[in-house]
Amino acid sequence: MNPAFRRLLALVAVFVAAFVAVSAMRGGLRGLVPGLSKDEQFRPEKFTLPEKPPIDLGEVELLSRLNDEYANLTRAVVPSVVSIDTAGVRTERLRDVWGQTRVRRYPTQGQGSGVIVTKEGHVVTNHHVIAGQQQIQVTLHDGKTHPARLIGEDTLLDIAVLKIDANEDFIPLKIGDSSQAQVGQLVFAVGNPFGLGETVTQGIISAKERSLSDNQRDLFQTDAAINPGNSGGPLVNLRGEIIGINVAIFSPDKENPGFQGVGFSIPSNDVKDALFQILERGRPIRGFLGVQMRDLDPGVRSALQYDGEEGTAVMGVSPGSPAQAAGLQAWDVVQKFNGEAIGSATQLFRLVQGTRVGETITLSVWRKGEAIELKATIAESGADGPSTQLPPGSAQGRTRDPEEILQAMGIEVRDLSVPERMRGFRGVVVTGLTENGLAASKLQTGDLIVAVNNARITSASEFFLHLASSAAVQDTSLIILRDGESTRVNLPALPRKE
DSSP states (O other): HHHHHHHHHHHHHHHHHHHHHHHHHHTTHHHHSSTHHHHHHHOOOOOOOOOOSSGGGGGGGGHHHHHHHHHHHHHGGGGGGGEEEEEEEEHHHHHHHHOEEEEEEEEEEEEEEEEEEEOOOEEEEHHHTTTTEEEEEEEESSOEEEEEEEEEEETTTEEEEEEOOOOSSSOOOOOOOGGOTTTTTTEEEOOOGGGGEEEEEEEEEEEEEEEEEESSEEEEOOOEEEEOTTTOOOEOOSSSSSEEEEEEEOOSOOOOOOOOOEEEEEEHHHHHHHHHHHHHHHOOOOOEEOOOEEOOOOHHHHHHTOSSSOOOEEEOOOOSSSHEEEEETOOOOOEEETTTEEOOOHHHHHHTTSOTTEEEEEEEEEETTEEEEEEEEEEBBBTBSSOOOOOOSSSSSOOHHHHHHHHHTEEEEEEOOHHHHHHTOOEEEEEEEEEEEEEEHTTTOOOOEEETTEEEOOHHHHHHHHHHHHHHHOOEEEEEETTEEEEEEEOOOOOOOO
């Protein structure tokens, strides 16, 4: 073959190869090969969408009406529900390795919910939502934000009343009658869970008269979803009335609490009483009798030789209290309060706290086999409720009376707050120590006492009862948490009475 012709064929081959390569890189090869063109790769599908729903609303008329009514109820309620944002600064005392104490301040923030209950802009929420916070801001349904100030608080009930600082009329919700609420009735919880904003959940009242502690009793239990951030929001009935204020949830995960189908709300009648007292006087007003009580377990019955079916045992009487003035004594059994049979110490405290200050009540009492009646005039408790501490005592070990035993030990404690309980803590917190008391060198203010003689305790009254019965006859062992570490502390027994 002619060499010139071979060179021409080689050049043509090189050109074709280069053309094919460039076309392939640019996607042009699809057009050269049949079946690879873009038009032939995808063809539009034929489709037909249904034009009618599977069921006409006339066939589910009841559900249709219920759906519309749920929506109507929601539209009527949510304008009165607010989101609450708080900010503050907390102080923490730290001790370094050289024993020097320094103060650390750090900012805190919180979120919660509330409900407007007056035209003037008074908001009801939980006390734990705003506790210790210096700044409170309220966000309304329409997105407007306003500062708010604290009017008053009821720490026992876990209720706080705020006033929105804005010159306008607000849309309040009516406070309903919680005594008419029935187990199984439909309810709606409204609030601001996880800071997401306005949220409505629906459920029923699962139970009544639930108790989280000696302080918080007679709560509603509901399966309407309540999550962190819902605290302070309303629980409403089908009329849009407030029948409860959402306060807590039950969650096994204390670090990351979430709804488990069990939420709790403070009944509206209790909230209404506290609201009126705070608006009129700036603080809650509760009845006070001045007794330390214990339920009639087998040990108490045996010690008292009491075989009655009803009542609760008196373990101590506070000096200068209405109970002392009435003649009530330690080891009495209170069987009736104004004719109502008493089944537990919790029931008696509830009746006392609900009695009007200055009212004279009748106590039916069993004392060493005899039935007597005593008259007591209910006094006003302190702003934080009846005192759970006993006054400092004088001489040590002069008597086995429970009151003087506790005076000699010289320990003042308080129940845990709702946020502390939700974080998984149990026990009582030491709030004060008598200088000459037997416990002064053993304990410190702020210690968390979790057990007495290895028996777990959950309230101040339970702690005092265990301590009084133990210290009279033996050394008492306490398990405490201090600076995050568990420690055992032994308190000495009282000297024998001479």
